[in-house]
Amino acid sequence: MTAETDARVARLLHHRKAGLALGEPIxxxxxxxxxxxxxEAQGAAYYYGRSGQPTWDAVEAQLSILEAAETxxxxxxMAAITAALVCCLRAGAKVMLPSDGYYVTRLIGRDLLQVYGVEVVQVPTAQMAAEDFTGFDAIYIETPSNPGLDTLDIAALARKARAAGALLIADNTTMTPLLQRPLDLGADLVVAADTKAPAGHSDALFGHVAGRDANLMARIREWRRQSGSVPGPFEAFLVHRGLETLEVRLTRMCASAAAIxxxxxxxxxxxxxxxxxLPGxxxxxxxxxxxxxxxxxIGxxxxxxxxxxxxxxRCPLIEQATSFGGVHTAAERRSRWGDAVADGFIRLSVGVEPVETLWSAIDTALAG
Structure with missing residues (x-):
């Protein structure tokens, strides 16, 4: 982690301090x-639960510190992904989606966007940089891709999209803003499933959209209000708590993943x-x-x-689950969901278990 990241994490941990009254809970x-x-109808900070409430504000303040952007x-x-796509597209628009990215995003393209008149073009992540962006309204990327872990040069794609008049939307779920910063690299919007590493304990569904264009973010916020796609206060509280240990957990998880x-x-x-x-x-x-x-x-x-x-x-320290980013090491055979991978392909999400104990369990299970 860089000094800038360390400062960002410290601000996140103390973001409420300046506004606390004497004796108020931290x-x-x-x-x-x-x-x-x-x-009175005007001047209130909150007026109805679908439009805003204090617990959302607390977690959005944290996420805004991490993203250095409105969140x-x-x-x-998926609610965040849907909001970003709907607010960037209209009937007659054209969008590029990764054919090897999260499969539910492809389903949204097929079952929602195409139904309402959006042309959806699917391209493998590794081939996106070579595509002609002319005529596209939005380019949606996932880097690293899930589950194949192919990557794209975000800054180069942002320049190419901008030259073509397209918006670049980046799914940063696998990295989080502590490990990769698409907005700094030129992306127009970032979407993420905070269900994964940010919440970190496999007990809260959550997501966010972040961006630095005030008009675009106003459309995102209004979509949430009109559609009713709002998070619950208990989930917001759990994500707020999870974000406070994100940097500590990521440090261990990534170091363990590298060793394994x-x-x-x-x-x-x-x-x-x-x-x-891995260098190769x-x-x-x-x-x-x-x-x-x-x-x-790891794939x-x-x-x-x-x-x-x-x-x-066989492995007692691997949870057979379909999510990732939690404190428990988890894995699954991804072809069971229809991903274009080999039948024996496994996506492994490394948790916070002591690495030598975890490796010993994996090695023993591999030996049969």
Whole structure:
């Protein structure tokens, strides 16, 4: 982490201090109010729970510090993604989506955007930079891609999109703003599922959109109000708490992932290993230039479906779950969701377990 990141984390931890009255709790309250005292229609900070409330404000303040941008929170990552796409597109528009990114984003393209007259073009992440952006209204990227972990040069794509008159939307879920900063690199909007590493404990669905264009962010905020796509106060509180330990957890998770990836690369049962932090990986070029490190996700293949499922069921320190970024190491065979990967491909999300204990469990499970 850089000195700038350290300062950002410190501000996040103390963001409420200046506004605290004597004896007021340091931890923000969980406000469950949906209605507020309104003897007059104008001048109130809050007037109805769908438009805003104090617990959202607390977590959005944290996220805004991390992103160095205005942030609007949503009840899930997909709600944030949907808001960004809907607010950037209209009937007759054209959008590019990654064909190898999160599969539900592709479903939104097929079942929502195309139905309402948006032309959706799917391109593999590794090929996006070579595409002609002429005629596109928005380019949506996911870097590293999920689950393949291919990366794109965000700054180069931002310049190319801007020259073509297109907006660049970046899904930064796998990295978080502590490890990668798409807005600094020229992206118009960032979307993320804070359900993953920011909340960190697999107990809260949450997402956000961040951007530095005031008009665009006003549309995002108004979409949330009109659509009713609003987060719950309990979830906001949990994400606020999770964000306070994000830097500590990421430091351990990424260091452990780097160590485990290196050992997996040398294992006789493992093939097709992907981890951007390894010098030989196709995505290693992004380390330093836009990514702080290789992250906490690893992709690898075993011989086939049976071998992959047997490994996952044998390892006592791997949760068989479909999410990532939590304190528990988790993994799954991704082809079961229709991703274009080998039947034996496993996405491994490294948690905060002691690394040698975790590796010992993985190594034993691989041995059968």
């Amino acid at each position: 931890t923000p309250a969980i406000s469950v109010a949906t209605t507020f005292h309104l003897p 609007v929170s949503f009840p899930s990552g 990836a290196e050992r997996l690369a040398a294992h006789r049962s493992v093939r097709g290993l992907r981890y951007p932090g 990986d196709a995505s290693h070029k992004s380390i330093g230039s836009q990514m702080a490190n290789g992250g906490f996700l 690898f293949e075993l011989a086939g479906e049976a071998e992959a499922e047997a490994f996952l069921s």
